[in-house]
Amino acid sequence: MIEAMWAWAVLGIVLLAVEIMITGTIYTLWFSISALCVAIMLWLFPGTSYAVQFTVFAALSLGSLAIWRRHYKKTDTSYRVGQAQGEEIGRVGTVIIATSPTHNGTIRFAQGLMGSREWIALSDEPIEVGVDATVVAVEGNTLRIAKIINN
CATH class of the missing domain: 1.20.58 (Methane Monooxygenase Hydroxylase; Chain G, domain 1)
Known part of the structure; x- marks a missing residue:
């Protein structure tokens, strides 16, 4: 043996x-x-x-x-096929449904982002319709956005 x-x-x-x-x-x-x-x-x-x-x-x-x-829990965000990690951060779109800390809105991009032109958006501040905003984070199926401050 x-x-x-x-x-x-x-x-x-x-x-x-x-x-x-x-x-x-x-x-x-x-x-x-x-x-x-x-x-x-x-x-x-x-x-x-x-x-x-x-x-x-x-x-x-x-x-x-x-x-x-x-x-086993998947915690790595690099499993998105075809997307470079963080590629969408900084992209600018226009708010088409107002958003606030208590209400989700919608943002539209001129060119598709991760396969879609419109995304559910949330923010830490009220953002009105027609305002340009930038993506600061991706949280599940929603985008966290912030107003673009013009100097």
Whole structure:
């Protein structure tokens, strides 16, 4: 059973190398850790049957993957396909429905922004219809805007 232990260890190291160098998705990390755990199990209990080895590997892999997926939260904003992060900040549009701190409005852009010309807008100050405003932040499906102050 010593050969099986080394096979599991090599599999774990290869999967870890694939994770680090190629995928970067963290999915194969759980499989590599599971294979290394089976290798340690075989080092401690060398007479373990193949059925138990594969069952432990499958249970550890799928269990750890399921736990990770359940607690994983996407916090990175770079998942928007086709958009450079922060590209929309600073864009200027015209308010077509007034907005205030307590009321959402609408802003229109001459050229589409993230696939649409009109967006729900919110602001920290009242902004009347026809006033030009600039995008200061993207908050979910709305744009936070501010008046353009002319000097």
